[in-house]
Amino acid sequence: MAPLHEHSDCPGCAAPDLAFATHDHAHCAADALSRAEVVTSAAGARLTPVRRRVLEILLEEHWALGAYDVLARLATEGFGNQPPVAYRALEFLVEQGLAHRIQRLNAFTACTHPGEAHAPAFLICRSCSAVAEAVAGPVRAALDEAAAQVGFSIERSTIEALGLCPACREATA
Amino acid sequence: MAPLHEHSDCPGCAAPDLAFATHDHAHCAADALSRAEVVTSAAGARLTPVRRRVLEILLEEHWALGAYDVLARLATEGFGNQPPVAYRALEFLVEQGLAHRIQRLNAFTACTHPGEAHAPAFLICRSCSAVAEAVAGPVRAALDEAAAQVGFSIERSTIEALGLCPACREATA
DNA sequence: GCTTGACCTGTTATGATATTACATTCATAG
DNA sequence: CTATGAATGTAATATCATAACAGGTCAAGC
Structure with a gap:
């Protein structure tokens, strides 16, 4: 898949160590979201409101959130507040390659290179x-x-x- | 640290893929236990009955056991049957390099090369x-x-x- | 426009994994 | 023999994860 923008134009997006580098994070997150649209529709999957919102939440910072952290956020925004709500959305994002599970932390983080094949x-x-x-x-x-x-x-x-x-x-x- | 025996004499111990190879497992386990004695005493630590027994349990097979599996075994043998009993012994073994935690499985396995420095x-x-x-x-x-x-x-x-x-x-x- | 079927969301309930806090026992150095 | 620190035991609780089922949404095909 072709990137949605020229990464060489974007200080930060070009860095492999994105999370450790100062960068235009609003751009970084918006880019990841628009890539997510492309990735999911190409796969014939649906980026529903909960799923999209969970991805947005993960994209807010470059660190990992536990499923219950995500769930708490969702609950305050009118989504369901039972664990499967969060786990299902997170599982979907991981399957689509839009997020990763960090085993050491029992937590999830947004993928910084969605749409590019990679064993991270x-x-x-x-x-x-x-x-x-x-x-x-x-x-x-x-x-x-x-x-x-x-x-x-x-x-x-x-x-x-x-x-x-x-x-x-x-x-x- | 010098190995306690010549591994070239021991079909199995010489294999890096010990767990997948047929080998003299009784020897393999006994060797690991005697190495454990050496490793702990060299570190000024005590291989107490619970700790030793947990290591023996892990050494019975080349697969990983959950803390609660270990705990169940301990409980039938007269040791305490609350989670910390198992977790503490396992934590000790991991600190001493005698066992490893497998993050993917939330489980523990005996180290097959105790006493040798290695990032496994x-x-x-x-x-x-x-x-x-x-x-x-x-x-x-x-x-x-x-x-x-x-x-x-x-x-x-x-x-x-x-x-x-x-x-x-x-x-x- | 209705039906139908697949998928998605929500909820209840429970299971699995892990830790904190504190009381008690044990080994050993002094 | 006793003081001390380490190890063990227990209760209570925190944290992470899934099974099972009910109801809702949406789009394809009639």
Whole structure:
């Protein structure tokens, strides 16, 4: 799929470490939303009000939200306030590649590169909680290689790192 | 730390894909236990009865057990039957590098290479539930490189792959 | 325009995983 | 032998997740 705008025009969108870089976040979020429209309609799926709203909520910040955090937001806005409401919308977004589940945090984050095929790796700052999607190609390749050596075939992978983002490392030092 | 025996003498222990290979499991488990004694005493820690028993339970099979599974076993053997009993022992084993937590499964597995420094990667068979520790050096190196590119410093990493082990892939085909 | 069927949303209820707080027991250094 | 810190036991509760079913929405085809 072609990007909806030239990323080289957009300082921030071009960065792999989007979440850690200062950038035009309103643009970043609006772009993700419009890509979401494209992705879902191409898949013959419907980006309904709840689903769209959940994505908007995830897009507000570059960190991960628990399902119950999302649910609380939804409830104040007139949507249902039972867990399945949030879990179903989140599951849909993950299936469509519009959001990711962070296993370490039992939480969800909006995808910063929707519509682009990628097996993501996540960098999670333990100080400010920001979550960035790293360039995962080489990591995934190394993992595939390790699996191939023992005859294991990988279907899904979880690659997450916990540590300090540049800004927090700076602040700590 | 020097290994407690020559692994080249031990078909199975030499394999990186121990969990997927047929091997002398009694030996494998006994070896892990004796290494555990060494590791804990070297660290000035105590391998108490509960802790030792939890490790033995994890060592019975090469798959991951939930904290409540472990707890149920402990309870039938006269140990406490409240969650903290299991969680504390498991936490201790993880701290000592004698067990690992599998984030994807919310479960724990005995380490197959205790006493050897390693940032592990796990291969989880979705069919037989076996969990193997893969050779993770190159994977971790690639992840470190990706993190370094954006100035992120990694403290802990989670690398897990879900798929089919050689035997189950064979059986499915 | 009606029907029908698929999908989506909402709710109840429950299950699964994990932690806090505090009381008690145990091992060991002094 | 006793003081001390570590380990264990227990109750209570917090947090995360799903099963099962009822009702509503919407668009395709008649």
